Amino acid sequence: MGEVMLKWGAILGIIGFLGGFVGPVIFTPEANQGPLLGIFITGPLGFVLGLIVGFVLRLLPERR
Known part of the structure; x- marks a missing residue:
């Protein structure tokens, strides 16, 4: 979960x-x-x- 948050945090x-x-x-x-x-x-x-966005995106269900 942390890698998504850190990625969005770094980008933003x-x-x-x-x-x-x-x-x-x-x-x-x-x-x-x-x-x-x-x-x-x-x-x-x-x-x-970015951390908040990454956290919210991680909580959303994955679409396949």
Whole structure:
């Protein structure tokens, strides 16, 4: 069960990190603290959201 949760946590964590790290650099390059958003907020939140998604997907019955 844990491998599904970790897989989704890693996927959404990386997406959240990249969105929070690269997004502020592109949209407001003069803000020197912009990448901290990805490091401390969107990356960890994406990871936690991915764990929740992986848990819910694991609880659903498999379709064959």
